Amino acid sequence: MNTKILLNERPNGEPTLQNFKTVKVDIKSPEEGEVLLKTIYMSLDPYMRGRMNDAKSYAKPVGIGEVMEAGALSQVIESKSNKFKVGDFVEGRTGWQDNPTVSANDLRLIDPTMAPLSTSIGVLGMPGTTAYVGMHNFAKPQKGETLVVSAASGAVGATVGQIGKIFGCRVVGVAGSEDKCNFTINELGFDDCVNYKDPEFAEKLKAACPEGVDIYWENVGGITFDNVMPLLNDYARIPVCGLISLYNATSLKGGETDRLPLLFRQILTKRMMIKGFIVFNHYDQREESIIALSNWIKEGKIKYKEDFVEGLENAPNAFIGLLNGKNFGKLVVKVNPDPTI
Amino acid sequence: MNTKILLNERPNGEPTLQNFKTVKVDIKSPEEGEVLLKTIYMSLDPYMRGRMNDAKSYAKPVGIGEVMEAGALSQVIESKSNKFKVGDFVEGRTGWQDNPTVSANDLRLIDPTMAPLSTSIGVLGMPGTTAYVGMHNFAKPQKGETLVVSAASGAVGATVGQIGKIFGCRVVGVAGSEDKCNFTINELGFDDCVNYKDPEFAEKLKAACPEGVDIYWENVGGITFDNVMPLLNDYARIPVCGLISLYNATSLKGGETDRLPLLFRQILTKRMMIKGFIVFNHYDQREESIIALSNWIKEGKIKYKEDFVEGLENAPNAFIGLLNGKNFGKLVVKVNPDPTI
Numbered sequence: 001m002n003t004k005i006l007l008n009e010r011p012n013g014e015p016t017l018q019n020f021k022t023v024k025v026d027i028k029s030p031e032e033g034e035v036l037l038k039t040i041y042m043s044l045d046p047y048m049r050g051r052m053n054d055a056k057s058y059a060k061p062v063g064i065g066e067v068m069e070a071g072a073l074s075q076v077i078e079s080k081s082n083k084f085k086v087g088d089f090v091e092g093r094t095g096w097q098d099n100p101t102v103s104a105n106d107l108r109l110i111d112p113t114m115a116p117l118s119t120s121i122g123v124l125g126m127p128g129t130t131a132y133v134g135m136h137n138f139a140k141p142q143k144g145e146t147l148v149v150s151a152a153s154g155a156v157g158a159t160v161g162q163i164g165k166i167f168g169c170r171v172v173g174v175a176g177s178e179d180k181c182n183f184t185i186n187e188l189g190f191d192d193c194v195n196y197k198d199p200e201f202a203e204k205l206k207a208a209c210p211e212g213v214d215i216y217w218e219n220v221g222g223i224t225f226d227n228v229m230p231l232l233n234d235y236a237r238i239p240v241c242g243l244i245s246l247y248n249a250t251s252l253k254g255g256e257t258d259r260l261p262l263l264f265r266q267i268l269t270k271r272m273m274i275k276g277f278i279v280f281n282h283y284d285q286r287e288e289s290i291i292a293l294s295n296w297i298k299e300g301k302i303k304y305k306e307d308f309v310e311g312l313e314n315a316p317n318a319f320i321g322l323l324n325g326k327n328f329g330k331l332v333v334k335v336n337p338d339p340t341i
Numbered sequence: 342m343n344t345k346i347l348l349n350e351r352p353n354g355e356p357t358l359q360n361f362k363t364v365k366v367d368i369k370s371p372e373e374g375e376v377l378l379k380t381i382y383m384s385l386d387p388y389m390r391g392r393m394n395d396a397k398s399y400a401k402p403v404g405i406g407e408v409m410e411a412g413a414l415s416q417v418i419e420s421k422s423n424k425f426k427v428g429d430f431v432e433g434r435t436g437w438q439d440n441p442t443v444s445a446n447d448l449r450l451i452d453p454t455m456a457p458l459s460t461s462i463g464v465l466g467m468p469g470t471t472a473y474v475g476m477h478n479f480a481k482p483q484k485g486e487t488l489v490v491s492a493a494s495g496a497v498g499a500t501v502g503q504i505g506k507i508f509g510c511r512v513v514g515v516a517g518s519e520d521k522c523n524f525t526i527n528e529l530g531f532d533d534c535v536n537y538k539d540p541e542f543a544e545k546l547k548a549a550c551p552e553g554v555d556i557y558w559e560n561v562g563g564i565t566f567d568n569v570m571p572l573l574n575d576y577a578r579i580p581v582c583g584l585i586s587l588y589n590a591t592s593l594k595g596g597e598t599d600r601l602p603l604l605f606r607q608i609l610t611k612r613m614m615i616k617g618f619i620v621f622n623h624y625d626q627r628e629e630s631i632i633a634l635s636n637w638i639k640e641g642k643i644k645y646k647e648d649f650v651e652g653l654e655n656a657p658n659a660f661i662g663l664l665n666g667k668n669f670g671k672l673v674v675k676v677n678p679d680p681t682i
Contacts, residue, residue: 050610057610058575221605234399240609246602254599261584262593263601264562267617268581269391269398274615276608 002027003312005096007062011052014248014323019052020068020316028101030080035107037074037090039098039335042312043121044070044319044327045155046219049247058278068096068315073110073120075339084109091120098312098335112340115294122330123297123304124290126279127155130241132289133282134217135163138239138275143168145214146233148205150224152193153180153305155330156241159293160217161190162302169215172208174224176325183328188303202227220245229263232270240276248323305329343368344653346437348403352393355589355664360393361409361657369442371421376448378415378431380439380676383653384462385411385660385668386496387560390588399619409437409656414451414461416680425450432461439653439676453681456635463671464638464645465631467620468496471582473630474623475558476504479580479616484509486555487574489546491565493534494521494646496671497582500634501558502531503643510556513549515565517666524669529644543568561585570604573611581617589664646670 001024008021030036051062051069062069072095076088081104084090092107094100110120122128139160141147147164151157152173161184164171173184173193181193192208194201205227212233218225222245232238246252266272296302307329309318315333322331342365349362371377392403392410403410413436417429422445425431433448435441451461463469480501482488488505492498493514502525505512514525514534522534533549535542546568553574559566563586573579587593607613637643648670650659656674663672 058612218605221602225601225605240605243602243605243609246606249602252603252606254602256597256599258595258597258599258601260566260600260604261562261587261590261595263604264559264566264581264584265587265593267615268584268619269617271399271617271619271622272615273617274608274613276610276612276614278609278612281612 001025002097002099002101004067005312005315006065006067007052009064010054011049011248013250015049015052015316015320017316017320022313027099030078030101032080033104034080034101035076035084035090035104036078036099036101037094038077039072039074039094039100039312040089040338041118041121042070042072042096042315042333042335043126044309044315044322044331044333045127046242046244046247046322048319049323058280069093070096071121071126072335073117074100079104083107089117089120091125096312096315115297117338117340118306118308118332119304121332122155122306123159123302124293127330128159128293129282129286129289130156130279131159131163132293133279133285134239134241134277135160135167136285136289137282138273138277139164139215139217139237141167141169141215144170146170146172146209146211147215147217148172148174148209148213148228148231149217149219150174150196151219151242151244151325152184152190153328154219155304157217157219158184158188158304158329159302162188162296164215165189166296166301170209170211172205174205174220180328183305187305196224206231215239217241218243222246229266232266232272234270236270236272238272238274240274244323244325307331309333311335342366343438343440343442345408346653346656347406347408348393350405351395352390352589354591356390356393356657356661358657358661363654368440371419371442373421374445375421375442376417376425376431376445377419377440377442378435379418380413380415380435380441380653381430381679382459382462383411383413383437383656383674383676384467385650385656385663385672385674386468387583387585387588387663389660390664399621410434411437412462412467413676414458415441420445424448430458430461432466437653437656456638458679458681459647459649459673460645462673463496463647464500464643465634468671469500469634470623470627470630471497471620472500472504473634474620474626475580475582475618476501476508477626477630478623479614479618480505480556480558480578482508482510482556485511487511487513487550487552488556488558489513489515489550489554489569489572490558490560491515491537492560492583492585492666493525493531494669495560496645498558498560499525499529499645499670500643503529503637505556506530507637507642511550511552513546515546515561521669524646528646537565547572556580558582559584562587570607573607573613575611577611577613579613579615581615585664585666648672650674652676
């Protein structure tokens with residue numbers, strides 16, 4: 001049987017378990033060009049919250065009754081494609097299910113001897129490539145600049161900050177607990193990290209950036225951006241990668257003063273650049289990013305932390321927690337045992 | 342004597358004539374490396390309003406009692422520099438004065454046989470280069486895209502729109518009168534132009550952009566941006582060149598709903614790019630811009646309109662009018678007769 005987790009109803013604000021529905025269906029035999037997979041590691045990422053809304057965005061929403069979207073690392077169980085043979089490991093956007101049958105064209109082969117399989121959906125997968133292409137194309141870090149990265153211990157943020165260190169930046173993280181902050185400093189080598197839940201967040205962030213902020217990597221929006229905004233330097237770059245703090249918002253009303261004119265005056269006088277981007281538009285740089293990140297990992301310059309959840313059935317709860325920052329590191333669902341461990 | 346117009350006091354909101362003070366001083370004999378000039382054409386531009394404030398910006402404010410800043414086209418009257426001889430025409434940032442003595446290093450030679458002298462402070466000067474570098478580096482117009490340009494009949498806007506036409510865009514201007522709109526359509530070849538003072542501005546702008554907006558050239562802020570914002574397409578680019586509607590504002594408070602989160606969600610989901618810029622950071626492209634613009638003028642692809650004011654003494658009044666859109670075309674003060682006409 002194939003267990004699938006479907007979108008049952010659209011959330012109003014924070015998702016609940018009732019928004020999801022688990023069904024078991026017969027395994028679909030692969031047709032010509034298809035493969036049957038066994039899911040091993042499934043990725044949970046904040047962007048999936050956007051797919052649950054029926055709103056115009058960069059991707060089509062998941063329909064009611066459709067399987068939730070996700071990238072996953074799987075093993076080929078049966079193949080009707082000459083691209084993959086039984087036993088191969090593959091990565092692709094195969095969704096919240098444990099025995100999917102999909103087109104071989106949408107999958108990439110993963111070499112299990114190069115790195116742990118789980119990295120193919122993490123630091124050597126979509127989140128790692130996101131960090132790489134955003135830094136490479138939009139942040140353009142220069143030696144001596146100050147980089148502030150929000151969601152600093154998360155899959156993208158941790159990689160962004162370490163790339164910043166490689167390029168000689170002062171790197172200041174923003175995260176949601178003392179443990180996460182300590183991790184980014186002690187394990188990842190950030191220069192500083194500030195807890196946004198600290199009542200003195202504004203003062204501490206300012207103190208951590210004595211020369212202002214040249215690059216702000218936006219993963220979250222909300223209070224973090226509010227407090228970075230007055231610290232931005234001339235020529236500041238703001239890659240907008242995510243807005244986790246807004247994803248569950250039922251209204252996009254901010255406070256009672258419209259800061260749009262203030263922002264635009266800053267953009268003009270400081271000659272700032274703000275750029276939204278989605279990694280899927282930059283997959284021409286995927287190969288390059290994976291090579292660069294692999295090398296940095298081998299050199300010990302990039303480390304990664306994974307937060308494993310056991311069992312597909314726990315994915316909805318883990319996803320709800322992800323949007324509240326309950327994960328610590330890249331959130332990965334272990335759907336089936338990893339045969340390489 | 343040298344007549345100088347000084348900043349007498351800082352404006353609170355809209356500038357008044359009392360903010361300026363005219364003085365006559367002895368002409369300063371040029372020292373080694375300096376030249377004495379007779380100003381012929383002086384440029385008035387909206388950015389000068391920013392220099393009157395005592396606020397951190399991209400340039401130092403003009404001090405109280407200091408001569409107001411401006412670019413101007415002048416003739417050399419006396420030279421202690423081997424760069425220029427008496428009779429040469431030069432352009433530089435020589436300020437609101439009619440007989441300045443300045444360093445030869447800050448001037449560029451203008452060939453009076455190439456184009457009318459006044460163009461060296463207009464379409465072949467700072468405003469033209471602004472349009473060129475902003476389009477070239479940030480707007481990156483593509484055939485078939487829709488470009489909306491605010492302050493469309495002004496020195497920068499008129500050139501921006503015509504460059505957009507050269508690159509195959511649908512070009513929609515926004516201006517402050519029916520006359521200005523008709524001019525951009527009938528003389529400059531814009532596809533459409535909407536008067537922002539029209540009570541049906543929002544509807545008419547939307548109708549003029551049936552395929553949305555790919556590039557919004559921001560010269561003004563305020564009501565124009567408010568109504569462009571919902572029309573922006575995926576991958577929209579917004580070069581922020583000026584914010585005329587805010588320059589006289591005593592507070593940057595917008596309405597009572599903070600639209601910052603809304604803007605950021607648009608930036609992310611539409612993968613937009615917003616970039617503030619100042620032409621002075623891009624003068625490595627000045628020569629290139631002047632060659633390109635000269636060629637387009639010769640080919641009849643770029644036209645320009647100048648709005649002349651007679652006499653340096655009328656500069657303050659003309660400048661106050663400029664901030665209210667009273668000019669029609671590039672505002673130029675005729676300080677002394679043009680010997681080439």
